[in-house]
Amino acid sequence: MSAVDASLNTDHHRSRRASDAILLGLLASSIILTLLILLVILGVVTARGAGQVSWEFLSQPPREGLTGGGIFPAIVGTAALVLLMTIAAVPLGVATAIYLHEYTPAEGPRLAWSRWVASKGRHGRFALLRRFLSASLAVVVRSAVANLAGVPSIVFGLFGLGFFIQFIGRGLDRMTQPPGEIVWGQGSLIWAALTLALLTLPTVIVATEEALRTVPPDQREASLALGATRWETIRRIVMPASLPGILTGAILGISRGAGEVAPILFTGAAYYLPFLPQRVTDQFMHLGYHVLILSTQSPDVDATEPLLYGTVFVLLILTFLLNLTGVLIRARTRARLAGR
Amino acid sequence: MSWTGRDRIRRVIDGSMSVVFTATGAVAILFIFLIFLFTFKEALPVFTDPEIRKEANLRQFFATAQPAERIDERFVWQPTSDQPKMSLIPLLLGTFKSTFIALLFACPVGVAAALFSSEFASRRLREIVKPTIELLAGIPSVVLGFFALLILASWLQDAFGFTYRLNAYNAGLALGIALLPIVFTISEDGLAAVPRGYREASMALGATRVQTAIKVVLPAAAPAVFAAFVLAFGRAIGETMILLMAGGNAAIASFSLNDPLRTLSATIAAELGEVVFGSAHYSALFFIGTLLFLITFISNSAGNVIIARMRRRMQGEAS
Amino acid sequence: MVILTQRLAEEYMKLNPGRVVQVNGGGSGTGIAALINGTVDLAQASRPMKDEERAAAEKSRGAQIVETPAALDSLAVFVDEANPVKEMTLPQLAGIYTGKVRNWKEVGGTDAPIILYGRENSSGTYDYFKEHVLNKADFSPKVQTLQGTAAIVNAVSRDANGIGYGGIAYDKGVRALALKKDAQSPAIAPSEATVADGTYPLSRKLYFYSLSNAPERVTHFVQWTLTPEAQALVKDVGYFPLSTGTH
Numbered sequence: 067m068s069a070v071d072a073s074l075n076t077d078h079h080r081s082r083r084a085s086d087a088i089l090l091g092l093l094a095s096s097i098i099l100t101l102l103i104l105l106v107i108l109g110v111v112t113a114r115g116a117g118q119v120s121w122e123f124l125s126q127p128p129r130e131g132l133t134g135g136g137i138f139p140a141i142v143g144t145a146a147l148v149l150l151m152t153i154a155a156v157p158l159g160v161a162t163a164i165y166l167h168e169y170t171p172a173e174g175p176r177l178a179w180s181r182w183v184a185s186k187g188r189h190g191r192f193a194l195l196r197r198f199l200s201a202s203l204a205v206v207v208r209s210a211v212a213n214l215a216g217v218p219s220i221v222f223g224l225f226g227l228g229f230f231i232q233f234i235g236r237g238l239d240r241m242t243q244p245p246g247e248i249v250w251g252q253g254s255l256i257w258a259a260l261t262l263a264l265l266t267l268p269t270v271i272v273a274t275e276e277a278l279r280t281v282p283p284d285q286r287e288a289s290l291a292l293g294a295t296r297w298e299t300i301r302r303i304v305m306p307a308s309l310p311g312i313l314t315g316a317i318l319g320i321s322r323g324a325g326e327v328a329p330i331l332f333t334g335a336a337y338y339l340p341f342l343p344q345r346v347t348d349q350f351m352h353l354g355y356h357v358l359i360l361s362t363q364s365p366d367v368d369a370t371e372p373l374l375y376g377t378v379f380v381l382l383i384l385t386f387l388l389n390l391t392g393v394l395i396r397a398r399t400r401a402r403l404a405g406r
Numbered sequence: 407m408s409w410t411g412r413d414r415i416r417r418v419i420d421g422s423m424s425v426v427f428t429a430t431g432a433v434a435i436l437f438i439f440l441i442f443l444f445t446f447k448e449a450l451p452v453f454t455d456p457e458i459r460k461e462a463n464l465r466q467f468f469a470t471a472q473p474a475e476r477i478d479e480r481f482v483w484q485p486t487s488d489q490p491k492m493s494l495i496p497l498l499l500g501t502f503k504s505t506f507i508a509l510l511f512a513c514p515v516g517v518a519a520a521l522f523s524s525e526f527a528s529r530r531l532r533e534i535v536k537p538t539i540e541l542l543a544g545i546p547s548v549v550l551g552f553f554a555l556l557i558l559a560s561w562l563q564d565a566f567g568f569t570y571r572l573n574a575y576n577a578g579l580a581l582g583i584a585l586l587p588i589v590f591t592i593s594e595d596g597l598a599a600v601p602r603g604y605r606e607a608s609m610a611l612g613a614t615r616v617q618t619a620i621k622v623v624l625p626a627a628a629p630a631v632f633a634a635f636v637l638a639f640g641r642a643i644g645e646t647m648i649l650l651m652a653g654g655n656a657a658i659a660s661f662s663l664n665d666p667l668r669t670l671s672a673t674i675a676a677e678l679g680e681v682v683f684g685s686a687h688y689s690a691l692f693f694i695g696t697l698l699f700l701i702t703f704i705s706n707s708a709g710n711v712i713i714a715r716m717r718r719r720m721q722g723e724a725s
Numbered sequence: 726m727v728i729l730t731q732r733l734a735e736e737y738m739k740l741n742p743g744r745v746v747q748v749n750g751g752g753s754g755t756g757i758a759a760l761i762n763g764t765v766d767l768a769q770a771s772r773p774m775k776d777e778e779r780a781a782a783e784k785s786r787g788a789q790i791v792e793t794p795a796a797l798d799s800l801a802v803f804v805d806e807a808n809p810v811k812e813m814t815l816p817q818l819a820g821i822y823t824g825k826v827r828n829w830k831e832v833g834g835t836d837a838p839i840i841l842y843g844r845e846n847s848s849g850t851y852d853y854f855k856e857h858v859l860n861k862a863d864f865s866p867k868v869q870t871l872q873g874t875a876a877i878v879n880a881v882s883r884d885a886n887g888i889g890y891g892g893i894a895y896d897k898g899v900r901a902l903a904l905k906k907d908a909q910s911p912a913i914a915p916s917e918a919t920v921a922d923g924t925y926p927l928s929r930k931l932y933f934y935s936l937s938n939a940p941e942r943v944t945h946f947v948q949w950t951l952t953p954e955a956q957a958l959v960k961d962v963g964y965f966p967l968s969t970g971t972h
Binding site for chain 1: 727731732734735738745746747748749750751763764871872873875876878879882897898
């Protein structure tokens with residue numbers, strides 16, 4: 067092999083190594099750049115905002131035209147919104163994921179179709195037809211979920227306004243309120259929460275499906291072999307095992323919902339409320355919306371700038387903690403699986 | 407085998423749960439359909455209502471030009487003027503400019519980072535990179551908009567001496583930061599899916615690791631990388647808060663990246679609060695929403711099809 | 726005008742525990758649209774309601790519009806404190822904001838491009854400026870639209886070449902130009918005196934709009950804003966009380 071050894075030090079190889087090093091450097095610098103961006107954003111916000119956070123800041127409402135006081139109503143509003151959103155999104159998302167993973171055939175519609183066609187004149191044809199239909203429906207549902215994930219957040223806001231508020235809300239008002247009274251037909255917690263629930267649905271579905279996938283098929287088959295029905299298997303075996311993953315999905319969805327502002331611009335977020343929201347038909351203040359207001363409509367920029375940084379800091383901490391929790395749970399679940 | 411009474415109940419429950427779950431699947435379909443329906447419904451007057459069409463119609467949106475010489479005076483979006491002008495051209499240009507800058511930043515950086523992470527990073531480094539990307543993805547877009555408005559814009563202006571503090575570079579860069587995690591994650595998935603055999607064969611033939619990564623693995627993952635770009639594009643088109651806060655909010659028909667801009671999405675966000683329900687302006691804004699929905703629907707469908715095909719191929723080869 | 730109503734609301738609620746006033750921002754057009762749409766009881770506007778708007782409101786809410794002037798305001802034109810330009814004629818201002826005058830040297834300043842800041846088109850301030858300064862001509866599309874006069878002040882204070890307009894109440898970090906009706910007139914700076922005697926060319930009223938069938942809780946608040954204590958707050962916030970001079 068000495069010929070090979072000698073050939074590794076030619077000019078050609080040395081220049082190749084040099085250009086390799088440059089390219090590698092470029093690639094590595096992109097990682098450094100990414101890290102840097104994150105650190106800079108976090109750093110600046112923490113440096114200028116962490117100092118703002120005191121018990122008073124967190125527990126007092128804004129005063130003197132948003133130039134003083136704290137962000138308590140925004141925290142409460144965000145929490146209430148996110149709670150309602152979770153109640154709406156998680157059960158539906160988990161159920162959809164269960165449908166996609168447990169109730170649809172593994173093969174795609176094309177294969178199911180050819181199997182059905184090939185079974186002409188034999189037993190069990192109907193079952194194969196059902197499998198084809200089921201597989202087709204599954205494809206459409208998956209496509210719908212994927213497209214739901216891609217809808218721009220402002221379009222969700224338009225939908226919230228056009229469907230929930232104008233169509234359902236005003237319809238409810240016409241049926242239940244004296245003419246002219248508007249209770250349901252305006253921005254409120256419930257409509258904003260439902261709009262956000264639609265937005266976070268795909269996140270919950272995808273995370274839950276991933277969790278369901280981690281349950282080994284043998285466990286399902288063993289359960290069915292012992293006489294359990296499909297639903298009983300899901301209820302007693304699959305769901306308990308995938309609970310951490312479901313939790314991850316819920317938490318990631320919450321984290322996303324807490325930060326989105328575009329969908330709530332016209333479905334219930336308010337500039338300043340002198341009281342906390344008490345009914346689902348109330349408007350609410352919101353951390354993200356507050357950041358928008360203080361950034362672009364501040365009545366006195368010098369006075370509100372520290373408050374703005376404080377609000378951003380609180381919002382970031384909130385979303386990061388949620389995100390981190392979800393990621394940690396997911397990582398631990400994956401590690402436990404790798405260990406098996 | 408004879409079913410006892412209790413078993414019959416269990417069967418009934420099982421059957422009904424089957425129906426329930428299938429129905430929930432249908433809910434997703436229902437809502438995507440409803441979203442399109444209701445957004446389009448409020449935009450329909452642009453096509454059907456003669457009152458509305460006096461001010462807001464397709465010709466106004468895309469073709470009408472004011473009598474003027476400079477391009478920024480020919481195509482104007484001023485819906486609340488005494489003579490409402492509803493050309494979408496300035497908004498389309500604004501969307502295009504910001505998306506262009508954002509992709510210009512996010513695509514190379516994202517792919518390069520994914521390539522490094524997948525081919526060269528040690529496991530420990532990967533354990534730092536993944537959470538970094540996740541955290542970056544977790545930053546709400548309103549925070550990115552705030553950052554760009556207050557901090558980034560000043561840095562850029564100090565560094566490059568822009569005439570306008572808020573311009574396409576500022577908005578595009580902030581948008582690019584939001585796109586980075588998308589490009590990275592999907593590209594990395596694609597790179598990881600390239601079979602080990604490719605790398606081993608390449609290196610057995612004498613290529614270095616860098617050569618292998620760039621000339622063998624990356625091209626093999628090309629569909630995934632392309633899908634990443636397409637999905638990032640879809641996200642960029644639809645993003646609202648960053649553009650609303652950091653773009654300058656001037657609906658100018660201009661090709662210059664130094665000028666402030668206003669995108670389709672930011673226009674809806676800025677103006678929907680002031681419209682009277684049912685007016686021409688209202689319908690025009692919903693028309694813009696429908697347009698956004700269609701553009702992102704098409705591009706996201708394309709991206710998802712490519713990813714699905716990639717996953718199927720990956721599973722096929724693994725078996 | 727939102728900070729005015731904000732302060733009035735805070736004080737009102739302090740004096741009348743149990744009564745609630747909720748304030749939303751967004752520009753005169755937003756408030757008027759909300760009044761027409763039925764989502765608010767009271768709209769604050771820095772411009773008079775147009776006839777079409779009154780008609781639309783009467784149609785949708787089934788009642789007449791009640792207009793209550795609440796305060797006086799002057800529309801100031803702001804430049805950065807470091808800008809050497811200290812006064813300007815109204816025609817020059819119109820030329821700047823329609824995009825015809827593009828460089829500061831054309832109006833006596835340094836050789837630098839003029840960066841335009843303005844309000845979004847739902848703003849009453851926008852409407853007033855367009856009507857009284859531009860004579861209904863369109864704004865240059867290069868105007869960067871900002872939500873709120875405070876945002877304009879903020880932007881201009883950071884931009885040595887910037888120019889903006891807005892209510893005089895918000896003017897930290899910028900200088901308000903003295904305005905001349907034309908090249909021959911004297912330059913008048915905005916102040917309580919010049920608004921009172923009408924010499925400052927850009928003065929206007931701020932209005933509350935409600936409906937003739939509004940409940941007592943609405944009229945109670947509106948009446949209170951005309952009392953001396955409330956009008957003292959008007960001065961506090963930086964506007965001018967209604968009683969200022971003869972308008």
